[in-house]
Amino acid sequence: MRAIEPWVEPPLSAFLAESAARVTLLMTASGQVVAQHGFTRSLDVMAAAALGAGIVASTTELARVMGTATLGNAAHQGAAMGIFLSPFDTPRGRWIALVVYGPETSLGLVQLFFGRLVADLAGAAPPAPKSGPVLAENFEAELNASLRSLFGR
Amino acid sequence: MPLVNFTAREITCKLVYYGPGRCGKTTNLQYIHGRVPEHRRGNMVSLATQSDRTLFFDFLPLELGVISGFTTRFQLYTVPGQVYYNATRRLVLQGADGVVFVVDSQARRFDDNVESFQNLQENLLDQGIDVRQLPLVLQYNKQDLPQDLILNPAELDDAFNFRAVRSQPADALHGTGVFETLKALSGLVLERLAVRPPAS
Numbered sequence: 383m384r385a386i387e388p389w390v391e392p393p394l395s396a397f398l399a400e401s402a403a404r405v406t407l408l409m410t411a412s413g414q415v416v417a418q419h420g421f422t423r424s425l426d427v428m429a430a431a432a433l434g435a436g437i438v439a440s441t442t443e444l445a446r447v448m449g450t451a452t453l454g455n456a457a458h459q460g461a462a463m464g465i466f467l468s469p470f471d472t473p474r475g476r477w478i479a480l481v482v483y484g485p486e487t488s489l490g491l492v493q494l495f496f497g498r499l500v501a502d503l504a505g506a507a508p509p510a511p512k513s514g515p516v517l518a519e520n521f522e523a524e525l526n527a528s529l530r531s532l533f534g535r
Numbered sequence: 536m537p538l539v540n541f542t543a544r545e546i547t548c549k550l551v552y553y554g555p556g557r558c559g560k561t562t563n564l565q566y567i568h569g570r571v572p573e574h575r576r577g578n579m580v581s582l583a584t585q586s587d588r589t590l591f592f593d594f595l596p597l598e599l600g601v602i603s604g605f606t607t608r609f610q611l612y613t614v615p616g617q618v619y620y621n622a623t624r625r626l627v628l629q630g631a632d633g634v635v636f637v638v639d640s641q642a643r644r645f646d647d648n649v650e651s652f653q654n655l656q657e658n659l660l661d662q663g664i665d666v667r668q669l670p671l672v673l674q675y676n677k678q679d680l681p682q683d684l685i686l687n688p689a690e691l692d693d694a695f696n697f698r699a700v701r702s703q704p705a706d707a708l709h710g711t712g713v714f715e716t717l718k719a720l721s722g723l724v725l726e727r728l729a730v731r732p733p734a735s
Contacts, residue, residue: 386540412630413610414538414547428547428596428610429580436582436591439626447622516539516546517603517729522722528600528607529721532571533714 385417393502394419401495404463405482409435411469416477434480438469457489466492470500473507537632537728539605546607548724549630550717553655554637555647556588556616559676559707563637564595564611566710567717571597589615592627602725609721616651625658633670633724635716637707638695640677640685645694652695670723672701674716679706 383398385391390408394417398406405420407427413435421427437456445453455468466481466489479499483492537548552560561581568579575598582591593613600607612631614624628634636655638648656666675691686694688704696702701719705712 384543386538386542388542410538410630412549414549414630423577424598424608426577428608429577429594432592432594432596432610432612433580436626439629440591440623443622443626513536513539515728515730516541516605517725519730521603521725521729524602525599525607525722525725526718528602529714529718532575532597532599534570534572535714 383417383419386415389506389508390417390503393499393506396502397495397499400498401481401483401492402487403481403483403492405480407431407434407480409478409480411435411439411476411478420482430480434467434478437467438478442469455493459489464489464492466496468496472500472503474510477503537724539728544605546602546605546725546728547610548608548632548721549610549612550633550635550720550724551628551631552611552613552635552637553624553628553651554616554676555639555644555651556618558616558637558639558644558648558651559674559705560613560616560637561589561593562676562707563635563674563713563716564593564613566707566713567597567611568595570710570714575599588617589613590620591615591623599721603729607725609717611717618650618654621654621658624654625661628655628658629662631669632727633672633720635672635674635720636695637674637676638691640675640687640691641680642684642686645686648695667698670720670727671698672703672716672720672723674703674705674707674712676705676707676712678704679709679711 407418408416409431413432415431418427441453458465463484469478537546577596580594584590595611597609612627614627659666675688703712703716
């Protein structure tokens with residue numbers, strides 16, 4: 383499991399153990415990864431987050447166009463596994479959960495323990511830290527070297 | 536602001552390529568995807584129509600390397616350019632840390648560029664973002680076309696560059712200016728996370 387902030391890990395661990403989900407991804411509404419379990423490549427997790435956030439954003443917009451308050455959660459059931467996608471509010475703003483589960487559990491169990499995850503995260507969130515500079519004043523030399531290496535120049 | 540993971544010492548930035556339909560936004564990402572080694576990028580995700588026009592977005596994650604001790608990643612997005620896809624453009628623009636506005640340099644596309652640029656400002660304003668506060672780079676694409684068909688960078692600067700931001704002539708199909716555009720925007724975005732030099 384990888385999480386941006388350590389306080390996310392205990393509630394997410396409990397959710398994984400109880401729901402028996404295979405993959406779980408927590409992201410911001412704009413698709414930035416907050417925590418993940420079950421992915422092997424960090425770049426794949428970013429693609430999954432972008433697509434998950436896109437689905438939620440378009441569903442929310444669809445609800446607005448249709449004059450409905452919200453369309454809530456989305457669930458896709460495949461032959462071998464299912465996907466549960468849900469936006470939820472945290473003290474750090476609106477997040478989205480993407481949960482992939484197999485036949486060893488069910489959508490109902492995932493939803494049940496997801497409700498607890500949302501409550502646990504709300505209870506565990508410390509006050510947001512003040513943001514400040516994180517990069518050195520002369521970061522540009524490293525940035526340019528990284529970009530040159532990326533483009534083979 | 537870019538997402539900073541202090542525990543894992545990672546920075547993730549969302550960069551959006553914006554502009555009118557067929558200006559070359561997807562071409563920018565395709566060129567980058569083709570040039571960057573596989574272990575430094577993810578798969579390019581394209582949600583496109585059957586005729587390969589962007590329907591929702593293109594997405595390309597890049598791993599830049601370590602900068603000031605932070606592993607830095609960029610998430611590159613494009614928006615659909617066609618006028619009637621504004622709802623999806625707004626969604627993709629959410630949380631953008633910086634924007635490349637890709638201008639189609641062809642003289643006959645001038646009005647489309649203006650409309651798209653105004654649309655960018657409106658969509659940012661809807662999210663409470665003043666375009667003057669957001670890191671922005673203008674890319675004047677298709678500068679390889681015959682001179683009688685296009686506007687030159689000085690003419691395009693007169694029309695679009697009221698903030699005197701970095702503008703970059705480009706031929707995205709062959710890669711000219713693509714690297715420089717990304718370099719300029721990433722510098723502006725990361726600058727916001729950097730220690731400022733003491734005022735003299």
